Amino acid sequence: MQGHYQKAIEMLTKVLDTTPHRSFAYGMLATLQYVQGDYSQARKALTEAQQDGAVIQDELQLMNWVLGVKENQRARADEQLRQYVQASLRNRPRNWHLTMMLFLLGEVDEKQLLEEGFSDNAVLWKVHDCQAYYMIGMKQLIDGNMAEAKR
Numbered sequence: 001m002q003g004h005y006q007k008a009i010e011m012l013t014k015v016l017d018t019t020p021h022r023s024f025a026y027g028m029l030a031t032l033q034y035v036q037g038d039y040s041q042a043r044k045a046l047t048e049a050q051q052d053g054a055v056i057q058d059e060l061q062l063m064n065w066v067l068g069v070k071e072n073q074r075a076r077a078d079e080q081l082r083q084y085v086q087a088s089l090r091n092r093p094r095n096w097h098l099t100m101m102l103f104l105l106g107e108v109d110e111k112q113l114l115e116e117g118f119s120d121n122a123v124l125w126k127v128h129d130c131q132a133y134y135m136i137g138m139k140q141l142i143d144g145n146m147a148e149a150k151r
Contacts, residue, residue, distance in 0.1 A: 023049045058097035
């Protein structure tokens, strides 16, 4: 469905009308709406995903931060993400998603992010590597460093 965002949004909307456990679908809907630049609808879908008892909280927190930044609420987004990370680290060990969050908050540098993405599982390592480079580029763009984002 590459490039068929509107059709995917329509299909997800139908799923949401008929499925009792909808947090993942709301998360996907938020992502699609974000990609299309509809930040207000993405925010609504993200809120629904979180209220639906989402089991994908880390991913939703990352999306929440991105939306906050896009809505020119960087300080608020940083503070919410920082609170989430601190609360999470009190209850569980640091995982890959928390490492990405710490990177976005400036508490982990690029080298550390790439090192912590390493896995003996080659597929997982590739996924983490891709996510790390995406986060690095996105953060550079957000911080206004176009030349660094392109490298």
